[in-house]
Amino acid sequence: MRATVITEPGGPDVLSWREVPDPVPSTGEVLVEVAATAVNRADVMQRLGSYPPPPGAPEYPGLECAGRIVALGPGTAETGWRAGDEVCALLSGGGYAERVAVPAGQLLRVPSGLDAVEAAALPEAACTVWSTVFMAGGLRSGETLLVHGGGSGIGTFAIQLAKARGARVLTTAGSPEKLARCAELGADVGINYRAEDFVKRVREETGGAGADVILDIMGGGYLDRNLRSLNVDGRLIIIGLMGGRTAEIDLGRMLVKRQSVQALTLRSRPAAEKAAIVAGVAEHVWPLVEKGAVRPIVDRRMPLPQAAEAHRVMESSAHVGKIVLTR
The missing domain is CATH 3.40.50.720 (NAD(P)-binding Rossmann-like Domain)
Known part of the structure; x- marks a missing residue:
């Protein structure tokens, strides 16, 4: 697959869209084909070398995504998720890629009435x-x-x-x-x-x-x-x-x-704590999203290979809401 790689700590130009090994879902994970991801301030910090991913997380930036489940890893048959489900996800990293392995407890269904781009702007903020x-x-x-x-x-x-x-x-x-x-x-x-x-x-x-x-x-x-x-x-x-x-x-x-x-931080929390937070969001926040009382604010959409330009926009603070990167 292809992913945005940080070639070395530095400015936006160190982000490079290139071929990398495919992720393999481990126990409790599913494989998601990414349709869109969103840019977060933590991605900029990671690019600068001041916020490395937690142990075991993908090395590529991206703390959220939306897409489609394409494979189930071991131990996920009883989770209720199936190949083909449209989902969005909270990630520890790896969203700036064509595929990412995600713990099943960090998945959310795409809210009714939203497309994948809008859904990709939700998990980290929510x-x-x-x-x-x-x-x-x-x-x-x-x-x-x-x-x-x-x-x-x-x-x-x-x-x-x-x-x-x-x-x-x-x-x-x-x-x-x-x-x-x-x-x-x-x-x-x-x-x-x-x-x-x-x-x-x-x-x-x-x-x-x-x-x-x-x-x-x-x-x-x-x-x-x-x-x-x-x-x-x-x-x-x-x-x-x-x-x-x-x-x-x-x-x-x-x-x-x-x-x-x-x-408080979110990225470095144990998977069980993240799963509890995601469950709370599904119960208390998603109904408000589906009613339209809360909605994702997408400032602009940019192709994934243009992550460097998206980071420049983020650092300029010229945006309102989320910058979304799309396939």
Whole structure:
């Protein structure tokens, strides 16, 4: 088969579309013929050499895909999946390829009404948002969520899912255009982080209380400001380090306000944990997708061999939602 290979750590030009050995599904896995995959920030980090795949994962980038099951590996006969099923999948790697072996517990059916390109934009965002904002953060109807980077694939999905489940949503983005798109998706308040103090705006918009849950992609650079934006019993969930790895915080303020901070990743979790997250998405999120209350936001579609150009778009932050690579 062909796949996008990282020839060495570096810029987008190190991505090369070339012949590689076919994957062979091991026990508990199925083989999926990839119709489309989506670009994630983690793919860029892997290309740069700062985020290697976990042990046993394919070496090629790609944390999600959609396509068709073409073979069942050992131990999958009782899973209910069959050759020919149209699926999308959460991956540990390997989506930028013509085929990928996937643990059966990380498969989801393609939601009714969506094509493979749209479905390919769902698994990573859906599983990330469900596992962080709802499973770990415990966001409830009537609470307030602050989403940083509302124009990203994760951000656009978090806005929609939180609104669909009855939360109030505040979001940050870097341009009026992106904030307008976030408002179209249901965000109640948009904050331009380039022009405004988001701490001040969050407190103003919540009557001085702060957000109940914050989903953060920035890490150290935002840590103190996030905690000052958080309500009593507030939960800060950090899923990215774009703003740095280290910071000083006021533990006294955290104690008084009973705040909690969790730093979470999805890719390196054990297969059993991923399967539990995927099952939760199938039960709680997929019905909302099929009703149209939550939908994949696809900024553009590009051919798989053009992964280098897709990475340039990702790094420019010129997109809203997902960049999808197609066969």
